[in-house]
Amino acid sequence: MDGPQHAAAPLISFYRLIPDARPPQRADRSAGGTLPTRAFRHCEPATAASGYGWYVFPPIDFSLMWDGTDIVWTYKGADSWYPLDSAQFPGFSDYFDERAPDDVKSFAPPFLGASINPGIVQVWTGIFARSQPGWSLLVRPPANLPRRQGYELFEGIIETDRWFGPLITNLRLTRTDQPIELKRDIPLVQVQPVPRAAYANDTLASFENLDSIESFTGADWQDYRDTVVAPNVAPVRPRGQYAATARRNAKQDQDAAGTCPVAHANRRTLDPAVG
Secondary structure (H helix, E strand, O other), X not given: OOOOOOOOOOOEEEEEOOOOOOOOEEOOOOOOOOOOHHHHHHOHHHHHHHOOOEEEOOOOOEEEEEOOOOEEEEEOOOOOOEEOOEEOOOOHHHHHHHHOOHHHOOOOOOOEEEOOOOOEEEEEEEEXXXXXXXXXXXXXXXXXXXXXXXEEEOOEEEXXXXXXXXXXXXXXXXXXXXXXXXXXXXXXXXEEEEEHHHHOHHHHOOOOOOOXXXXXXXXXXXXXXXXXXXXXXXXXXOOOHHHHHHHHHHHHHHHHHOOOOOOOXXXXXXXXXXX
16 A cells, blocks of 8 residues: 655745735746737747746835936825835734744834935845755846836845745836836746856856857758758748747657656755744
8 A cells, every 4th residue: 555645845835924915926928918919829939937946025005216316116005105214014024023933023024115225226025945955046127018117127036945035126217206016926937947056167167169160961951951941942831830839849848757857856844943
């Protein structure tokens, strides 16, 4: 008789600390319905990138305004604008202290923080994250969603298997003297799982540049025929051929593996008390 079955630990666990924050959700292959229909149906590179990871949202509707020197902010339900240095999420500090161990009280993460660099704001999503060993989270702008006006997002890689802290992002404000609005129903960032080996120096140092067409081998020319020539000489050029091939290859890879490649990588309980 088989022994007890243990559920595989998830690759990523998201912890919602701000009660009203919208939970992260799977990123959408249609980029929230904004991809053109033709791209959604036939462009596998665009849909794969759009659906890779999870959307993370602002925990409240809020606005920022920058005059080129100082930043002020307000939020839904507030009756004024407030100078921004470091700001707690409304009511969260008391909520946190009521529930935190005694030695952790008064250490609630700030919601917003203004950098010493002009126009830079750090935003906490209200979420913590923990990943399985060897996996990090790339925090980046949502893939293929139209960019919001008035700010740009920095990108960063957080080693969430080793560092258990606030899931944050940094904004560079690009517009002065006008309110810049962020909405809790519009993704602020997209977080994507990345194996640490993928961005290790030894991995990224492993590349070569081939400087002329004479570098093509016979196999390269055959691949060129398959990907460029054949579709253009066929009587009817098939639509979505790359997408169909990619889906077929993905199914073959899954069948060969038999399961998710991280399903058995680690079965420990994900405990927020574990550093």
